[in-house]
Amino acid sequence: MKKHHLRIPGPTEVPERVLRAMQSPMINHRGDEFRSLFRRVSENIKKVFQTKNDVLIFPSAGTGAMEAAIANLFSPGDLIVSFSCGVFGDRFADIAEAFGARVERISVEWGKPVACDIVKERILRDAKGEIKGVLFTHNETSTGVLNDIRALREAMGDHPALVVVDAISSLGAVELKADEWQIDAVVAGSQKALMLPPGLGFVSVSEKAWKAAEQSKMPKYYWDFKKARKTLEKGETPYTPAVSQIFALDEALNLILEEGLENIIARHRLLAAALREGLKHLGFRLFAEDSWASPTVTAVDITDFQGKINFSKALKDRFNITVAGGQEKLKGKIMRIGHVGYVDELDILNVLSALEMVLGEEELFGKGVKAAEKVFKKGEEE
Numbered sequence: 001m002k003k004h005h006l007r008i009p010g011p012t013e014v015p016e017r018v019l020r021a022m023q024s025p026m027i028n029h030r031g032d033e034f035r036s037l038f039r040r041v042s043e044n045i046k047k048v049f050q051t052k053n054d055v056l057i058f059p060s061a062g063t064g065a066m067e068a069a070i071a072n073l074f075s076p077g078d079l080i081v082s083f084s085c086g087v088f089g090d091r092f093a094d095i096a097e098a099f100g101a102r103v104e105r106i107s108v109e110w111g112k113p114v115a116c117d118i119v120k121e122r123i124l125r126d127a128k129g130e131i132k133g134v135l136f137t138h139n140e141t142s143t144g145v146l147n148d149i150r151a152l153r154e155a156m157g158d159h160p161a162l163v164v165v166d167a168i169s170s171l172g173a174v175e176l177k178a179d180e181w182q183i184d185a186v187v188a189g190s191q192k193a194l195m196l197p198p199g200l201g202f203v204s205v206s207e208k209a210w211k212a213a214e215q216s217k218m219p220k221y222y223w224d225f226k227k228a229r230k231t232l233e234k235g236e237t238p239y240t241p242a243v244s245q246i247f248a249l250d251e252a253l254n255l256i257l258e259e260g261l262e263n264i265i266a267r268h269r270l271l272a273a274a275l276r277e278g279l280k281h282l283g284f285r286l287f288a289e290d291s292w293a294s295p296t297v298t299a300v301d302i303t304d305f306q307g308k309i310n311f312s313k314a315l316k317d318r319f320n321i322t323v324a325g326g327q328e329k330l331k332g333k334i335m336r337i338g339h340v341g342y343v344d345e346l347d348i349l350n351v352l353s354a355l356e357m358v359l360g361e362e363e364l365f366g367k368g369v370k371a372a373e374k375v376f377k378k379g380e381e382e
Contacts, residue, residue: 002319002320003320004320004322005319005320005321005322005347005350005351006322006338007321007322007323007337007338007339007347007351008322008323008324008336008338009141009169009192009296009297009324009336009338009340010141010168010169010189010191010192010198010338010340010341011191011197011198012191012192012193012195012338012340012341012342012343013195013341013342013343014195014196014197014248014342015195015252015255015342017251017254017255018195018196018248018251018252018255019248020251021247021248021250021251022197022244022245022247022248023244024244024247026243026244027243029236029237029240029241029243030236034235034236034241034243034246035234035235035236036235037246037247037250038057038232038235038236038237038241038246039235040250041057041246041249041250041253042055042057042232042235044250044253044257045057045202045249045253046204047253047257047261048171048172048194048253048256048261049171049176049178049186049188049202049204050176050177050178050179050180050261051178051179051186051204051206052179053178053179053204053205053206053207054204054205054210054229054232055202055203055204055205056068056202056203056204056205056225056228056229056232057200057201057202057237057241057246057249058200058201058202058203058223058228059199059200059201059240059241059242059245060199060200060201061189061191061198061199061201062166062168062187062188062189062191062201063091063095063201064201064223065168065187065188065189065201065202065203066091066092066095066166066168066187067095067099067223068201068203068220068223068225069164069185069187069203070092070095070096070099070101070164070218071099071216071218071219071220071223072213072216072218072220072223072224072225072226073133073162073164073184073185073209073212073213073216074096074099074101074132074133074162074212074216074218075215075216075217075218076099076100076101076217076218077100077101077102078101078102078132078133079101079102079104079130079131079132079133080093080096080101080102080103080104080131080132080133080134080135081103081104081106081122081131081133081134081135081161082096082103082104082105082106082134082135083106083107083108083114083118083119083134083135083136083137083152084105084106084107084108084114084135084137085107085108085109085110085111085112085113085114085137085140085143085145085147086110086137086140086141086142086143086145087140087141087142087143087327087328088137088140088141088142088166088168088169089107089135089136089137089140089166090105090107092135092137092164092166093105093135096133096135099218099219100218101133106118106122110142110143110329110330111143111144111145111287111288111299112145112288112292113145113146113147113148113292114136114147114152116148116151116152116154116155117155119134119152119155119156120155120156120157123155123156123157123159123161126159126161129159129160131159131161132161132162133161133162133163133164134156134161134162134163134164135164135165135166136149136152136163136164136165136166137165137166138165138166138167138169138170138171138174138176139167139168139169139170139174139294139295139296139297140294141169141294141296141297141336142326142327142328142330142336143287143288143299143330143334144286144287144288144293144294144297144298144299144334144336145288145292145293145294145299146170146174146292146293146294146295147292148292149165149176149181149183150177150181153181153182153183162184162185162208162209162212163182163183163184163185164183164184164185164187165183165185165186165187166187167186167187167188168187168188168189168192169189169192169193169294169296169297169340170192170193170294170295170296171186171188171192171193171194171202172188172192172193172194172256172261172264172341173192173193173264173265173268173295173296173340173341174193174265174268174295174296175265178204178206179206182206183204183206184205184206184208184209184212185203185204185205185206185209186202186203186204187201187202187203188201188202188203189201189202190202190245190249192296192340192341193264193268193296193340193341194249194252194256194341195252195255195256195341195342196245196248196249196252197245197248199242199245200242200245200246200249203225205225205229210225210229213225213226214226222238222239224238265295268295268296268339268340269295270375270376270379271295271339271343271344271345271347271348272293272294272295272296272298272339273375273379274345274348274371274372274373274375274376274379275298275337275339275348275351275352275372276290276293276298277371277372277374277375278348278352278368278369278371278372278375279298279300279352279355279368280371281367281368281370281371282352282355282356282359282364282367282368283364284300284301284302285300285301285304286298286299286300286301287299287300287301287330287334295339296338296339296340297324297336297337297338297339297340298336298337298339299326299330299334299335299336300334300335300336300337301333301334302332302333302334302335303333306332309358309359311323311335311355311358312324312325312335314358315351315354315355315358318354318357318358319354319357321350321351321354323335323336323337323338323351324336324337324338337351345376348372349369349372349373352368352369352372353368353369355368356368356369
């Protein structure tokens with residue numbers, strides 16, 4: 001029997017304290033005990049979003065929260081501009097189109113981030129103010145690229161369009177200040193940096209976004225923001241909540257607040273830097289450049305090994321380490337190694353050591369591990 005090491009971008013490994021919290025006895029979701037619990041998590045989650053605005057919690061995957069944002073903030077026929085650099089940016093645009101929005105897709109080469117100049121140029125061309133919403137993906141897990149949301153938001157200037165950000169794989173691991181950066185809606189999911197099993201979706205809603213929700217004509221029932229806000233005032237949800245997940249969320253937020261958000265963000269940066277350095281010393285080419293590389297998932301170019309080594313299979317079979325492959329046009333071309341949430345230094349050294357043995361060249365033994373250890377040592381000294 002081999003211990004399982006889950007090194008994918010999500011779902012991520014879950015801390016023991018969170019798993020134990022999920023085992024709490026079931027309670028009445030319309031009773032005082034649940035109301036107290038739900039009010040507490042609804043306030044504490046705001047600290048992760050860095051917002052004073054409402055954060056709505058739905059029983060859903062992150063994609064459900066993306067759909068909820070589109071359905072509540074826009075109307076059929078609204079012009080929404082989607083800036084995409086990968087699979088999940090494209091998914092956001094797909095959802096908006098499914099609800100009848102007019103979606104203008106502006107895509108960049110996979111492996112690169114959205115440039116501020118592209119955003120600024122498109123916004124400046126909107127002299128009549130037709131654009132009602134702009135969609136960004138903070139951390140594109142399909143390519144291992146981090147977009148500079150703060151700079152992209154600043155590039156929009158004072159344009160009145162709603163800014164909606166998919167932060168599913170970044171919230172709680174990467175700096176994102178919803179209020180300070182004037183983001184109207186931030187979407188997140190439970191199964192990444194929040195260290196929970198899949199099943200909860202989150203959306204922060206600015207006052208500007210609430211005004212848009214009052215005017216929205218897109219169909220919704222289960223995802224209705226106004227219903228969620230009304231019941232939130234009573235410490236409840238419109239429909240039956242995922243009670244066990246809320247128990248888990250409570251404990252996960254305790255862990256996050258104990259470590260401190262700034263420390264968590266720094267930890268993710270250090271883990272990513274160490275892994276990337278180790279991979280370079282093993283001769284791997286990285287898909288995204290260091291300057292815009294994701295702190296939560298690293299994409300590795302494996303085209304040089306096609307027909308020689310199946311890394312996903314070898315890591316799984318020999319060491320029970322699960323990594324992710326490429327998606328769509330990157331299938332078979334990249335390997336993605338997740339380092340988000342409940343991850344520490346030994347998890348990084350573990351996967352590097354396994355890769356050294358899979359490569360099988362004695363001159364590489366310890367080379368990636370040593371390079372990563374140097375990064376960790378430097379991080380301790382700083």
